[in-house]
Amino acid sequence: MRGAGGRRGVGGATLALVLTWTSVGGAQTTTLRGELLHRNGEAATGARLVVVGHPPEVVIRDGGLFSHLLSGEPDEVTLRVVGDPELEVLYPPDGRTPVPRDPGAVVAVVVGRQIGEAVEDRIDQDLRALRETLEVRGVSEAEIQAVLRSELDGLVTRIADLTEGAVGRAVAGAAQVELRERISRHLRSYSRTSRDLVDAFRLIDVREPMSQANFLALYNAMAAYNDGYSELDQGLAEAASEVRRAWSGESGDSTAQEVSKVLDLIHDDFHQTVLALREPLLVIQAEHNGGNPSGDDLRRARQAVVDALDRLEPLLTELEAEIPPTLELLRRP
Helix, strand or coil: CCCCCCCCCCCCEEEEEEEEEEEECCEEEEEEEEEEEECCCCECCCCEEEECCCCCCEECEHHHEEEEEECCCCCEEEEEEECCCCCEEEECHHHEEECCCCCCCEEEEEEECCHHHHHHHHHHHHHHHHHHHHHHCCCCHHHHHHHHHHHHHHHHHHHHHHHHHHHHHHHHHHHHHHHHHHHHHHHHHHHHHHHHHHHHHHHCCCCCCCCHHHHHHHHHHHHHHHHHHHHHHHHCCCHHHHHHHHCCHHHHHHHHHHHHHHHHHHHHHHHHHHHCCHHHHHHHHCCCCCCCCCHHHHHHHHHHHHHHHHHHHHHHHHHHHHHHHHHHHCCCC
C-alpha cells in the first residue's frame, strides 16, 4: 500500500533526518540535517539531542530544524534525547540508525514516553485504591492479595486482546487513508478532464464546418479524456471491494455502495455517451484528411455530436454533485 502522509500524536516526537556529504580539509564528513517534531506535528523546540560519539550536544531551535556535523563517515549512529526523563528513543530500537549514503535519504526516529510507564502508573494507582478500600473494610491481607492477583491476571489477558486489536486498527487505518487518497485523486482528476472535454466541444460550434485547428483542439481534448478514463479504470478497478474490506460492517457496505454508484455513473452512463462521439468525429475528421464525406454524412455526424453533448452535460453535472459527498463518507472511520 502506498502510504499516506499524516502526523500522528501520542505524546513524543518524530525526528526526520536528512544526511548530506561534505568534504572539509580533505577529510570526508557527514552533515546531519533534520527536524525534530512532536508526533502531533509540533516542533520540539528546546529539546536536547545527543548523537553519541559526535559532540557537541544539539539544542533544537528554529521550528525543530537542526544541522549537525558528524565525525568521519560512520555507518551507524546512536541518538539519545537528554535533559528530559519523559523522553526516550522508541524507534529505531535502542536509538541506532544506519547512516544512508544517499544525500536525499530521510531517517525517522521516534521519541517519547514508553506506553508501559504510563500504564504502570495507572495500574499502581488503581491497585492502591482497591487495597485501601478493602483494608478500611477489614478484609484480610490474604483476601486482598487474591483480589489483586485476580485483577492482574485479567489485565494480562485484556492487554493481549487490546494489543492485537490496536495493531489491527492501525493497519486498517493505513489502508483507509491510502484508499481514500487514491479514490479522491482518480475521481477528481477524471472529473476535471471530463469537464475540459465538454467545455472544448461547447466552445467550438460543431454544427458548422470547422477549421483544422478547431478539430485538433477537440482531438486533444478527447485524447486527454481517454488518458484520464484509462487511469481511473485501472486505479479503481476493485475500489468498491477494497472499501468494503477496509471499512468493516454496515459502514463498509454503505460506503462501498456509494463508491459503486459513482463508478457506475462514470462507466455505464458518462463514458458510454463519450464513446458515441467517436464515429461522428471520424466522419468530421475525414474533412481534413481527404476522406471527402458527403454533405448528408457530415450533417448527420454533426448532429450526433450535438445530441451526445446534450446528454453529457447533465450527466457530468450529476457526477460533479455525487463526488464530494462520496469522498466525505470515506473520511469517516
